[in-house]
Amino acid sequence: KTTEYSNKTSRETDKNVCPEKPKDLIGLRLGNYSHVTKSELIEEFTQMEPGGHLRPQNCTPGQSVAIIIPYRNRNSHLLVLLHNLIPFLTRQNVDVTFFVIEQAGNSTFNRGALFNVGFLEAEKFHRFDCYILHDVDIIPLNDHNLYRCGGNPRHFAVALNKYNYNLLYSNYFGGVVGLLRSQYLQVNGNSNLYIGWGAEDDDLLVRVRAKNLTMVRYDVMTARYDMIKHERDKGNAENPLRFALLKSAARRQDVEGLNTVTKHYQVLDMKPETLYTWITVSLDNRG
Numbered sequence: 001k002t003t004e005y006s007n008k009t010s011r012e013t014d015k016n017v018c019p020e021k022p023k024d025l026i027g028l029r030l031g032n033y034s035h036v037t038k039s040e041l042i043e044e045f046t047q048m049e050p051g052g053h054l055r056p057q058n059c060t061p062g063q064s065v066a067i068i069i070p071y072r073n074r075n076s077h078l079l080v081l082l083h084n085l086i087p088f089l090t091r092q093n094v095d096v097t098f099f100v101i102e103q104a105g106n107s108t109f110n111r112g113a114l115f116n117v118g119f120l121e122a123e124k125f126h127r128f129d130c131y132i133l134h135d136v137d138i139i140p141l142n143d144h145n146l147y148r149c150g151g152n153p154r155h156f157a158v159a160l161n162k163y164n165y166n167l168l169y170s171n172y173f174g175g176v177v178g179l180l181r182s183q184y185l186q187v188n189g190n191s192n193l194y195i196g197w198g199a200e201d202d203d204l205l206v207r208v209r210a211k212n213l214t215m216v217r218y219d220v221m222t223a224r225y226d227m228i229k230h231e232r233d234k235g236n237a238e239n240p241l242r243f244a245l246l247k248s249a250a251r252r253q254d255v256e257g258l259n260t261v262t263k264h265y266q267v268l269d270m271k272p273e274t275l276y277t278w279i280t281v282s283l284d285n286r287g
């Protein structure tokens with residue numbers, strides 16, 4: 001371990017707990033999509049601590065949050081996301097650490113497995129209270145959309161520009177979701193079997209409900225996001241098996257997921273940087 005994750009003792013003794021409703025929120029704003037480099041971000045966000053740790057300066061946060069971002073070959077999107085997220089989360093007084101989980105090589109992208117890997121690798125630094133699973137290309141626009149976890153898993157990315165800021169379908173659970181550590185363990189994380197595009201997010205919702213949890217959402221004005229336009233990714237073809245897989249989601253839940261991913265990945269590189277902890281992994285994509 002090269003980064004120290006220190007805030008436990010101060011949290012236990014400090015009476016100055018961050019308010020339930022942060023004071024500096026500004027509401028709905030346009031996203032900032034201007035081109036930016038990594039060094040510009042490092043220069044701008046001097047509040048970042050090693051490993052991509054951001055925490056409130058004037059109060060003691062209630063939760064520690066890990067944001068897990070599955071990644072491959074999307075550098076400009078990642079930088080734009082951080083350019084927007086860091087000020088947004090600063091205003092929200094969130095204690096957050098960013099983890100970028102990069103799938104190595106050219107094997108087909110496996111978003112669900114990357115979230116499981118991110119969870120397990122983040123746990124090696126700190127037992128975060130709250131895990132937010134975040135796509136690299138969607139930008140929250142309203143800081144009343146509070147990045148924290150609660151008694152039920154939250155679907156954050158309710159209203160995307162791509163769908164005229166409406167909910168795509170009532171069981172949509174994609175883009176950005178947040179679960180308490182205990183909830184992620186309880187549902188056995190994501191399935192590792194969705195190789196390529198589609199339905200791994202629907203599978204996660206089946207898992208949530210099968211454990212008698214309910215998904216919660218903010219309203220469409222609050223939970224607004226812009227998706228950065230891009231071409232369909234190479235290496236993430238639509239998965240033709242997703243319909244069949246989704247049918248067996250509840251049956252597979254306890255035997256396949258967070259508890260089985262360990263056998264199927266290898267960390268190739270781990271770099272705690274200023275803006276994030278970067279973890280490159282190879283996946284065997286065999287479940």
Ligand code: BGN
Nearest residue numbers: 174198199200201202242243246
């Ligand atoms: C849905 C996909 C989701 C995806 C959204 C938004 C499926 C399941 C078919 C049974 N679900 O159609 O995974 O997040 O579109 O793009 O394909």
